[in-house]
Amino acid sequence: MNNQGVAITGYGIVCSIGHNSEEFTEALRTGKSGVSQLKDSRTGLGVNIGAEIKDFSLRNYLLDANFSIDMINRVKKMTRRAPLMMETVVAAALQAMECAGLSLEQPPTSRTSIIVAGSNLSQNLNFNTAERHFDNLEFVSPNYALQFFDTNIMATLSELFNIHGEGYTVGGASASGNSALLQAYRLIKTGYADQCLVAGPMSDLSPIELQSFYNLGALGGNGVKDPKAACRPFDADHDGFIYGQGSGCLILESIQSAKNRGADILAELAGGAMILDGNRLSDARESGEVAVMKKALLESNISISDIDYINAHATSTPLGDEIEARSIKSVFKNEINRIWINSTKSMTGHCLTSAGIIELIACIEQMKNGFIHPNLNLENPIDPDLRFAGSHSINVEIDTVMSNSFGFGGINTSIILRKSDH
Amino acid sequence: MNMSKNEIFEVLLESIYEIVPELEGEKITIEDSLQDLGANSIDRAEIIITTLESINVSIPMIKFGEAKNIQDIVEIIDIAIDELHINS
Known part of the structure; x- marks a missing residue:
């Protein structure tokens, strides 16, 4: 077994407190809360607050970030009619690749793998499709057959970046992100891959999941006047978690691979x-x-x-x-x-x-x-x-x-x- | 429901532009094939289902398997509409 050190050479993020790593870091430093009333508040829903990704459009992001017209067209074609989850994870992946100094037009590589964190990642799409087609199943979108599989995220990233190594979706409930990182770490450590794109798409919950968390007593923010005061980890007045949306991607890479291509090593996964x-x-x-x-x-x-x-x-x-x-x-x-x-x-x-x-x-x-x-x-x-x-x-x-x-x-x-x- | 083939073609065109927005502004004729226009397998299925939903007629997708171009798709929908009339 090889024993490669594992570096992090890139990352990108779109979440409620920032649509890129600069905005995110500034928000962390100043202590910005992403929590507010949900855009789509529903009658009957126990708690109507959350930290949602607001005002994000992949199209605008691509235009602002000065990608080539070719790349913009490619991304747009692959994410047509895609939910916010897909738009944000693609944006985070593009940021991570750029941050790592990896070309977006690279030749096919089987030394790079993809691991996607999470399971049941399209719950809101599922809910909306069921709601729309309850009485007319014959017109359900054929695209849904691709979209409902969590592997669609891995497949989309694989096509977008020409990645031909191994690909997995690793679910572990709220520990999915770390579980995916552990698997990526092992792929690199043992020499099965030189690089691994680890993607954490936002959990796109529908009102059903939110209400089930509420009925379980897990969701907090009951009767709170100021949504920003609802999420209070380690405080005596904490009363449950507040739903948050965030897509993030990391590039894990062997130290050797990073050195060979002169990439900056931002940190090491020990x-x-x-x-x-x-x-x-x-x-x-x-x-x-x-x-x-x-x-x-x-x-x-x-x-x-x-x-x-x-x-x-x-x-x-x-x-x-x-x-x-x-x-x-x-x-x-x-x-x-x-x-x-x-x-x-x-x-x-x-x-x-x-x-x-x-x-x-x-x-x-x-x-x-x-x-x-x-x-x-x-x-x-x-x-x-x-x-x-x-x-x-x-x-x-x-x-x-x-x-x-x-x-x-x-x-x-x-x-x-x-x-x-x- | 009473639709001419030309009207079916118009609805189909709307669906094509909706599903494959890159084709906006391009002239599409009834002889064109969806594949040649750049619609992938999922796009093609999506275009047909969207069209059927707009017209509100249900046809099993398998019937479109032999369609070579837009003309063939229009014909299949036209026949299905006629059959609906006969049966109702």
Whole structure:
């Protein structure tokens, strides 16, 4: 088995607080909340707030970003009648490729792979199609047969960028992003690929999924007057997660490949781990969270004294936040006074299947620019022993980061990112 | 429902421009084939279904398998409309 170091050489993002990495970083630094009333509020829906992607059009994005007319036509042709999910993930992928210095017109390559994070990524399209064709099934769009498969995202990116290596869709509920990163990491580490485009399309939830989360008691923001105050990870008044939309893409690459083509290494993925609780329900468990953080450290050959900052899963759910806080204390012991903790979800909402991708991009930006972003709405921390970021960002040099994602069904993941010395 | 072949062609044209917007401004004749105009397999199915929905007539897609050009598609729809009249 080869033992390649794994670099991150590019990334791109479209989410509620920024339509590219510059806007996203500025929003993280200033503590901008993406939460507001949903555009499509529905009567009967328990909670009508969320952090949605607003005012985004792929067409305008392509025109503003000065792509060649040829490329614009190619992208437009491939994304005709595509939902917002596809438009935003394509934009994020284009940003990531450009950021990594990879040509958009490259010859076919089988040394590059694609991994898409998430499952059931077209729920809103499904809902709208069902609503429209309930009484006239004979006119259902043939295109839907392609679109409803999650692999359509992988296939579209593969055609767009001429990528002919391996392709997978990796689902892991709210831990999908980290699960996909782990698989991409292993493809590179073991030498099966030189580069891997890891795509996290936004979770495109329909009113059905939103209401089922609400009926489960998982959704927060009940009766809140100011939507921006609804998402409050680690705060005593947290009452559930707030739905967020965000598409993000990363380019993972072997250190050797990055060096060969003279690419900038933005950070290194040191390693990570997944541990299942053996529990199909939605409740978080301390044993699994503790075990996965320890395993991620071990796999990455990183000690607790190396970690400067933890990007917590922290969804603003009372039980989830409390268990993660306890787990972090259990793993990091005396180091907890020193290690900064924040939750990107306080700004972006919970991006569910893409959360791990969005949050890793937040980690890279904070590492690159030397700051820790705020924890919005953290007024009364549930645990006074932990070093939570406050309401403003702080300038701090960060070398090593842990990013946690936990999903329904007892899926615990933790990955570790570090500054590169290459 | 009473439609001339020319009217069916007009509805089909609208669908073509809607599904393949790049063709906007290009002259399309009834002899053209959708494939030659640049419509891929999904576009072609989409154009036919959109047209059938606009006219509100249901025809199994399999019947269009032999169609070589737009003319053939118009003929198949025209026959189906006639049959509807006979049966109603």
